[in-house]
Amino acid sequence: MKIVMINGQNHKGSTYTIGRMIADKLGNGNDVTEFFLPRDLDRFCLGCYTCIDDDTKCMFYEEKNRIMTEVESADLLIFTTPTYCLGASAPMKSFIDLTFNYWMSHKPRKCMFDKRAVVVSTAAGSGAKKAAKGIKDALFYWGVPYILTYGICIQAMNWNGVGKKKKQKIEKDVNRITRKLTKKKNVTPGFKTRLMFSLMRMMQKANLGSGESDRSYWEKNGWLDKERPWK
Numbered sequence: 320m321k322i323v324m325i326n327g328q329n330h331k332g333s334t335y336t337i338g339r340m341i342a343d344k345l346g347n348g349n350d351v352t353e354f355f356l357p358r359d360l361d362r363f364c365l366g367c368y369t370c371i372d373d374d375t376k377c378m379f380y381e382e383k384n385r386i387m388t389e390v391e392s393a394d395l396l397i398f399t400t401p402t403y404c405l406g407a408s409a410p411m412k413s414f415i416d417l418t419f420n421y422w423m424s425h426k427p428r429k430c431m432f433d434k435r436a437v438v439v440s441t442a443a444g445s446g447a448k449k450a451a452k453g454i455k456d457a458l459f460y461w462g463v464p465y466i467l468t469y470g471i472c473i474q475a476m477n478w479n480g481v482g483k484k485k486k487q488k489i490e491k492d493v494n495r496i497t498r499k500l501t502k503k504k505n506v507t508p509g510f511k512t513r514l515m516f517s518l519m520r521m522m523q524k525a526n527l528g529s530g531e532s533d534r535s536y537w538e539k540n541g542w543l544d545k546e547r548p549w550k
Contacts, residue, residue, distance in 0.1 A: 327411030
């Protein structure tokens with residue numbers, strides 16, 4: 320199993336520790352590739368729409384492509400982000416913005432429709448579940464059909480400060496998550512994903528998308544006819 324971890328912080332804090340626990344419990348033989356934001360992608364989307372016409376012309380294509388090439392070849396994606404002001408970290412939000420052209424409303428990648436993902440967020444107080452949900456929503460629009468989220472209040476500023484009972488609970492929760500992932504070896508899009516894809520397909524057929532580049536992409540993949548990315 321190839322795992323790609325995208326971490327919404329440079330340091331290896333509580334959120335990273337939990338994400339890494341999940342990766343490690345899935346077996347020592349796993350191929351784990353890690354990226355840290357903003358270290359590996361310190362850019363903000365300019366809203367220029369260049370990537371819609373040609374992704375390679377994006378000003379930040381080289382940095383973004385280095386990450387997304389690994390993402391596209393992964394079996395499991397693990398996203399970790401601390402909770403900042405009730406949401407994901409700014410570097411993580413920036414990464415999501417920079418990959419909006421992967422959404423079903425634009426140019427979704429066929430490989431996304433058979434992936435699994437886990438989103439982890441921690442907070443000293445509240446907001447962890449909300450932060451995780453924001454990333455889950457983005458992954459849904461990528462086409463990822465199986466996404467687990469784990470948001471938890473750790474009542475501490477760092478992993479060393481997390482209480483013993485809280486760590487025991489986290490360990491139990493991580494075991495539950497890894498069991499679910501182990502059982503779901505093969506996944507296919509459910510009703511919600513198929514419905515959203517169908518709506519985007521109708522939009523492209525009616526020329527209501529972002530332009531000819533998007534429509535040509537769908538047409539080239541055969542999705543305006545009977546082909547589907549999960550077949």
